[in-house]
Amino acid sequence: MEGELGAWSENVLDYFLNTNQIKTRDGAEIIWYHAANNKLQMKEAIQSAAHMIEADVLLCGEEEGNGEPIMAHPPETNSDNTLQAWLNEIVNTKKGIKLDFKSLAAVKPSMMLLEGIKLHLRRLVWINADILPGPNGTNAVVDAKRFLDTVTSFCPDVTLSLGWTTGWQPQQCNKGYSWAMVKEMAQICDALTQPVTFPVRAALVRQSKSELLWLLQKSNRYSLTVWTGRHDKYSIEDLLYLRENFDKSRIYYDILEPQNSKFRKAIGIEV
Known part of the structure; x- marks a missing residue:
């Protein structure tokens, strides 16, 4: 199993260094394409310089629970692209993928599709869901146990991307990730054997330095993926602060x- 599927959970930096796509072991070198959902976005992502392509999966006709996985981000519920068609295109690239699930309904049928092409998709696969409530989080979480049981039973060696639901309020003091939040996440992840990355909101990370450093120190399998809300206010200095304080x-x-x-210009990476 390990030899056959190992590429799915290979360290991101190792994979792209070994394929001569980056020069150093620096997570900031990795270029992302976000929300490559419809066919036009998917084509643009494939042709772009991105190393990792992120896309969102939901079930067509999710209320009935018998549709097929499609590529869309709520509130959108329709798409010109199915997960099957998306994977068929991505298979022919050297890019890693991150599939984001906002609900449990699409997870099992998506894992079955992934399992079906595992011999052809010999590269990084990240599977993402927000499984715990986080700072200002109002969206529903994806049930952690059922999500992890489903993903690991079909695809035991993907990299897991496990996050918190969050919000950000302008003109307010936004609290970061609390000790209770990171300790609950650590407890869930302690029993896992897969690499785990924790998606964390850029505008909330500076005030959570101690908590997130503690979480990363729990295992060398762990990493952070910093993301941003479209209307969040944060500074490049916040990102540089993270870089100074984290590996x-x-x-x-x-x-x-x-x-x-x-940010890339500030740290001397070619844009």
């Missing part, structure tokens, strides 16, 4: 423009 090989940056280009 740069264990923190990835899936952030929006123009901050992404400004």
